[in-house]
Amino acid sequence: MRRRIRGFRTSAAAIVAGLGATLLSGCATPPPKSDPDALADYKATNDPFEPTNRVFYSINDGLLTYVLTPVARGYNYALPQPVRTGIHNVLNNLGSPVQFANDVLETKPRRAGDTFVRFLVNSTVGVGGIFDVAKSIGYPDHSADGGLTLAVWGIPAGPYLYLPFFGPSGVRDGIGRGVDSAVNPYTWVTFNGVNHLNAISTGLSAVDAVAPHIDDLKKLNEEALDPYATQRSLYRQLQQSRLKAIEDDHRATVPDWYPDPGATGGAKPATPAHNTLPLPVISPVVSRAGAASTAASAAAPQ
Structure with missing residues (x-):
């Protein structure tokens, strides 16, 4: 057991070190102080790893196009649709x-009480x-994850990151994602040494987000x-909106984006699964902008 833990730590450290080296080698060069407008845009974008981020974006976009779609x-x-909604739920x-x-x-x-009641009722009834x-x-869903928790604690977002396989993120949100994975009880449920539940739920979540x-x-x-x-830009808008909802202590704050088969006269949105931003997919972000086509024409690149 100790050997497994030691091996896991060594592998994780190697991955983190490799990713860190890759990011550092792909940093964008800040504009000179003689160009204050460009320098201001650079700081507002807060994407010093943009060259590397774009490489990861291209890889993820290829996976989305040729595999996941x-x-x-x-x-x-x-x-x-009713079966897909059931799987989503x-x-x-x-x-x-x-x-x-x-x-x-x-x-x-x-919000914690809502989550507890929702889990109890939905898992039984x-x-x-x-x-x-x-x-x-009367117990609506809401957003909560490790990145938002760290934000509530006052930890800054840090530079923008586009993570391999996970998509849009940031330093704070990436750390929060790792913490969420560590505290998730399903992460540690294994059968014959294989975490079937986590693997299946991760794969289904990716398809569920794209479908x-x-x-x-x-x-x-x-x-x-x-x-x-x-x-x-859309990812940052979504994160700011979700953080504001937590600070205002709203109950129902999950963006509507998933079709509800019970709707009449068109699809009625329901809530997205938690912590699902697989690959380059930001479906909740796209819907928050109104629709992908609207977002594409309205959101100017930073």
Whole structure:
């Protein structure tokens, strides 16, 4: 056991060191002080690792285009909307323990109470989370994750990062993501030495995030002057909105983005699964801007 832990630590340290070296080698050069406007834009963008970030963006965009999108199209074709919504709700319910921990750490007892009741009700009456019964009885969902908790504690966002496989992030949010993974009880559930539950939920979360927004994401990439900069801007808007909602202690703060099969006269949005920003997919961010096409034309690259 000690050998496994020691090996894990060594591997993690090597990965972190390698990623750090890659980022440092790909830093953008600040404009000279003789160009105050360009220097001000550089500081406002807060993306000193942009050259490396764009490399990771290109890799993730290729994975999205050639791997995840075809899988998501097959997923939409094979499964009817009610089944997809049920899977989405289950994934959302699985994120409740991490959400509850962050609610407590953010010292938001009402939000923590909502999360606890939602998990209890949806896991039982909602048949393992397939049905969001708690929402219908007055316990709406909300956003909470490690990055937002650190923000509530006053830790600055730090430089923008585009993480391999995870997409838009930042130094603070990246650390928060790691903390969330560590406190997630499902991270440590293994059968015959393999974490099947975590692997399956991660894969399904990626498909679940892309499936409702295949055409929107395609339109965003086609119409935005600079899709990388547009995603960066939209991600920051979303994080600021979510942080403000926590500070204001709002109860229902998750952006609406997932189609609800019970809607009449069009798709009624429901809540996204927690902590799902897989690959370069920022579906909640796109929907927050109104639609991918609107965001592409309205959001100017930074």
